[in-house]
Amino acid sequence: MDRATLAAADVAAVARGLLGCHLTAGGVTVRLTEVEAYAGAADPASHAYRGPTARNAVMFGPAGHAYLYFTYGMHWCMNVVTGPDAVASAVLLRAGSVVDGAEAARERRPAARRDADLARGPARLCRALGLDRAAYGLDLLNPASPVRLTAGEPPAQVAAGPRVGVTGAHDVPWRFWVPGDATVSAYRRHTARSQPRS
Protein backbone atom coordinates (compact mmCIF):
# COMPACT_ATOMS: atom_id res chain seq x y z
CA MET A 1 0.00 0.00 0.00
CA ASP A 2 1.55 3.31 -1.08
CA ARG A 3 0.50 6.83 -0.23
CA ALA A 4 -0.14 7.88 -3.83
CA THR A 5 -2.89 5.27 -4.13
CA LEU A 6 -4.64 6.54 -1.02
CA ALA A 7 -4.21 10.15 -2.10
CA ALA A 8 -6.27 9.68 -5.28
CA ALA A 9 -9.16 12.11 -5.59
CA ASP A 10 -11.78 9.43 -6.23
CA VAL A 11 -12.70 8.31 -2.70
CA ALA A 12 -14.98 5.53 -3.88
CA ALA A 13 -12.20 4.01 -5.95
CA VAL A 14 -9.80 4.22 -3.01
CA ALA A 15 -12.37 2.54 -0.77
CA ARG A 16 -12.76 -0.33 -3.22
CA GLY A 17 -8.98 -0.69 -3.32
CA LEU A 18 -8.78 -1.01 0.44
CA LEU A 19 -10.83 -4.21 0.40
CA GLY A 20 -8.49 -7.14 0.89
CA CYS A 21 -5.76 -5.01 2.45
CA HIS A 22 -4.38 -5.93 5.83
CA LEU A 23 -4.58 -3.85 9.00
CA THR A 24 -2.29 -4.77 11.86
CA ALA A 25 -2.43 -3.48 15.45
CA GLY A 26 -2.25 -4.82 18.96
CA GLY A 27 -0.89 -8.17 17.82
CA VAL A 28 -3.88 -8.75 15.54
CA THR A 29 -4.09 -8.64 11.75
CA VAL A 30 -7.36 -8.40 9.82
CA ARG A 31 -8.16 -8.52 6.12
CA LEU A 32 -10.59 -5.72 5.31
CA THR A 33 -13.90 -7.02 3.96
CA GLU A 34 -16.20 -3.99 4.31
CA VAL A 35 -15.58 -0.25 4.00
CA GLU A 36 -17.46 3.01 3.45
CA ALA A 37 -16.33 6.13 1.61
CA TYR A 38 -16.85 9.64 2.97
CA ALA A 39 -16.22 12.55 0.65
CA GLY A 40 -15.15 15.15 3.16
CA ALA A 41 -16.54 18.66 3.03
CA ALA A 42 -18.80 17.84 0.06
CA ASP A 43 -20.53 14.96 1.87
CA PRO A 44 -23.36 15.76 4.33
CA ALA A 45 -22.74 12.44 6.08
CA SER A 46 -19.07 13.19 6.71
CA HIS A 47 -17.77 14.47 10.02
CA ALA A 48 -15.80 17.01 7.99
CA TYR A 49 -18.94 18.46 6.39
CA ARG A 50 -19.11 21.45 8.71
CA GLY A 51 -15.44 22.29 8.37
CA PRO A 52 -12.35 21.48 10.43
CA THR A 53 -12.69 20.99 14.18
CA ALA A 54 -10.45 19.61 16.90
CA ARG A 55 -11.95 16.16 16.37
CA ASN A 56 -11.64 15.84 12.60
CA ALA A 57 -8.41 17.79 12.09
CA VAL A 58 -6.52 14.72 10.84
CA MET A 59 -8.90 14.35 7.90
CA PHE A 60 -7.64 17.61 6.48
CA GLY A 61 -4.06 16.37 6.55
CA PRO A 62 -2.20 14.01 4.20
CA ALA A 63 -3.57 10.60 3.19
CA GLY A 64 -2.56 7.43 4.98
CA HIS A 65 -3.18 8.60 8.53
CA ALA A 66 -5.72 7.21 10.99
CA TYR A 67 -8.87 9.13 11.93
CA LEU A 68 -10.57 7.61 14.98
CA TYR A 69 -13.70 8.97 16.55
CA PHE A 70 -15.55 8.08 19.73
CA THR A 71 -19.31 7.64 19.48
CA TYR A 72 -22.39 6.46 21.35
CA GLY A 73 -20.51 6.96 24.59
CA MET A 74 -18.58 3.73 24.28
CA HIS A 75 -17.37 2.91 20.80
CA TRP A 76 -14.33 3.81 18.71
CA CYS A 77 -14.43 3.65 14.92
CA MET A 78 -11.51 4.00 12.55
CA ASN A 79 -11.08 5.69 9.18
CA VAL A 80 -8.18 5.87 6.77
CA VAL A 81 -7.64 9.44 5.63
CA THR A 82 -7.57 9.60 1.83
CA GLY A 83 -7.50 12.11 -0.99
CA PRO A 84 -5.16 15.00 -1.73
CA ASP A 85 -3.79 17.05 1.15
CA ALA A 86 -6.38 19.49 2.53
CA VAL A 87 -9.20 17.43 1.05
CA ALA A 88 -10.97 15.82 4.01
CA SER A 89 -12.09 12.55 2.48
CA ALA A 90 -11.79 9.29 4.41
CA VAL A 91 -12.76 5.64 4.35
CA LEU A 92 -14.49 4.04 7.34
CA LEU A 93 -13.30 0.51 8.09
CA ARG A 94 -16.51 -1.40 8.78
CA ALA A 95 -15.39 -5.01 9.04
CA GLY A 96 -12.56 -7.45 8.56
CA SER A 97 -11.68 -11.08 8.98
CA VAL A 98 -8.98 -11.93 11.49
CA VAL A 99 -6.08 -13.62 9.72
CA ASP A 100 -3.59 -13.49 12.58
CA GLY A 101 -3.70 -13.00 16.34
CA ALA A 102 -7.21 -14.39 16.78
CA GLU A 103 -6.46 -15.23 20.40
CA ALA A 104 -5.61 -11.65 21.31
CA ALA A 105 -8.72 -10.44 19.49
CA ARG A 106 -10.88 -12.97 21.30
CA GLU A 107 -9.60 -11.79 24.68
CA ARG A 108 -10.73 -8.26 23.88
CA ARG A 109 -14.05 -9.46 22.52
CA PRO A 110 -15.42 -12.20 24.78
CA ALA A 111 -18.91 -11.56 23.39
CA ALA A 112 -17.91 -12.83 19.94
CA ARG A 113 -19.25 -16.33 19.46
CA ARG A 114 -17.64 -17.11 16.13
CA ASP A 115 -14.28 -15.96 14.78
CA ALA A 116 -16.18 -14.20 12.01
CA ASP A 117 -17.76 -11.93 14.64
CA LEU A 118 -14.43 -10.70 16.06
CA ALA A 119 -14.15 -7.73 13.69
CA ARG A 120 -17.64 -7.72 12.15
CA GLY A 121 -18.65 -4.07 12.52
CA PRO A 122 -16.70 -0.81 12.80
CA ALA A 123 -16.65 -0.62 16.60
CA ARG A 124 -15.96 -4.33 16.92
CA LEU A 125 -13.01 -4.05 14.54
CA CYS A 126 -11.42 -1.34 16.67
CA ARG A 127 -12.08 -3.28 19.84
CA ALA A 128 -10.55 -6.44 18.38
CA LEU A 129 -7.38 -4.56 17.44
CA GLY A 130 -7.24 -2.61 20.69
CA LEU A 131 -7.59 0.74 18.90
CA ASP A 132 -8.59 3.88 20.78
CA ARG A 133 -7.60 7.54 21.08
CA ALA A 134 -3.93 6.53 21.24
CA ALA A 135 -4.09 5.57 17.55
CA TYR A 136 -5.51 8.95 16.46
CA GLY A 137 -3.43 10.56 13.72
CA LEU A 138 -0.93 7.71 13.36
CA ASP A 139 0.73 7.23 9.97
CA LEU A 140 -0.52 3.84 8.82
CA LEU A 141 2.16 3.60 6.13
CA ASN A 142 5.12 4.13 8.44
CA PRO A 143 6.77 0.75 9.13
CA ALA A 144 7.60 1.96 12.64
CA SER A 145 3.96 2.77 13.41
CA PRO A 146 2.09 0.56 15.90
CA VAL A 147 -0.84 0.50 13.46
CA ARG A 148 -0.03 -0.60 9.93
CA LEU A 149 -1.96 -0.78 6.68
CA THR A 150 -0.41 -3.18 4.18
CA ALA A 151 -1.30 -4.64 0.81
CA GLY A 152 -3.22 -7.87 0.68
CA GLU A 153 -5.05 -10.20 -1.62
CA PRO A 154 -7.57 -8.18 -3.69
CA PRO A 155 -11.05 -9.74 -3.59
CA ALA A 156 -12.39 -11.49 -6.70
CA GLN A 157 -15.58 -9.46 -6.50
CA VAL A 158 -16.73 -6.23 -4.90
CA ALA A 159 -20.33 -5.33 -4.10
CA ALA A 160 -21.64 -1.80 -3.52
CA GLY A 161 -24.65 -0.36 -1.74
CA PRO A 162 -25.94 2.47 0.46
CA ARG A 163 -24.04 3.40 3.60
CA VAL A 164 -25.12 2.13 7.00
CA GLY A 165 -26.20 4.11 10.03
CA VAL A 166 -25.79 7.56 8.55
CA THR A 167 -28.60 10.01 9.12
CA GLY A 168 -28.64 11.35 5.57
CA ALA A 169 -27.32 10.80 2.05
CA HIS A 170 -28.76 7.34 1.62
CA ASP A 171 -28.73 7.86 -2.12
CA VAL A 172 -25.02 7.32 -2.70
CA PRO A 173 -23.84 3.68 -2.90
CA TRP A 174 -20.52 4.23 -1.16
CA ARG A 175 -20.46 1.15 0.99
CA PHE A 176 -18.28 -1.58 -0.45
CA TRP A 177 -17.88 -5.16 0.70
CA VAL A 178 -16.65 -8.58 -0.34
CA PRO A 179 -19.80 -10.46 -1.37
CA GLY A 180 -20.41 -13.70 0.47
CA ASP A 181 -17.83 -13.07 3.19
CA ALA A 182 -19.01 -14.17 6.63
CA THR A 183 -17.43 -11.14 8.29
CA VAL A 184 -19.53 -8.58 6.41
CA SER A 185 -22.22 -7.06 8.61
CA ALA A 186 -25.81 -7.39 7.47
CA TYR A 187 -27.33 -4.16 6.20
CA ARG A 188 -29.44 -2.53 8.85
CA ARG A 189 -31.40 0.63 8.24
CA HIS A 190 -30.60 3.37 10.71
CA THR A 191 -32.55 2.53 13.88
CA ALA A 192 -32.34 5.74 15.81
CA ARG A 193 -32.93 5.61 19.53
CA SER A 194 -35.01 8.74 19.29
CA GLN A 195 -37.55 9.61 16.65
CA PRO A 196 -36.08 8.88 13.19
CA ARG A 197 -36.85 11.16 10.27
CA SER A 198 -40.23 10.20 8.77
Place this chain on the structure above:
DNA sequence: CGCGAGATTGACT
Protein backbone atom coordinates in the same frame (compact mmCIF):
# COMPACT_ATOMS: atom_id res chain seq x y z
C1' DC B 1 -34.80 -15.86 15.13
C1' DG B 2 -35.89 -11.08 14.52
C1' DC B 3 -36.86 -6.73 16.10
C1' DG B 4 -36.65 -2.95 19.61
C1' DA B 5 -34.68 -0.18 23.07
C1' DG B 6 -30.91 0.95 26.42
C1' DA B 7 -26.15 2.01 27.41
C1' DT B 8 -22.94 6.14 28.28
C1' DT B 9 -19.20 9.84 26.90
C1' DG B 10 -17.68 13.61 24.15
C1' DA B 11 -18.23 17.03 20.67
C1' DC B 12 -20.91 20.40 18.54
C1' DT B 13 -25.12 23.82 18.26
Place this chain on the structure above:
DNA sequence: GTCAATCTCGCGC
Protein backbone atom coordinates in the same frame (compact mmCIF):
# COMPACT_ATOMS: atom_id res chain seq x y z
C1' DG C 1 -28.77 20.27 26.04
C1' DT C 2 -28.84 17.30 22.22
C1' DC C 3 -27.24 13.95 19.32
C1' DA C 4 -24.04 10.38 17.46
C1' DA C 5 -20.77 6.57 10.81
C1' DT C 6 -22.97 1.17 17.23
C1' DC C 7 -23.32 -3.09 20.02
C1' DT C 8 -25.62 -6.13 22.98
C1' DC C 9 -29.14 -8.03 25.49
C1' DG C 10 -33.92 -9.20 26.28
C1' DC C 11 -38.39 -10.01 24.97
C1' DG C 12 -41.92 -11.49 21.84
C1' DC C 13 -43.38 -14.44 18.09
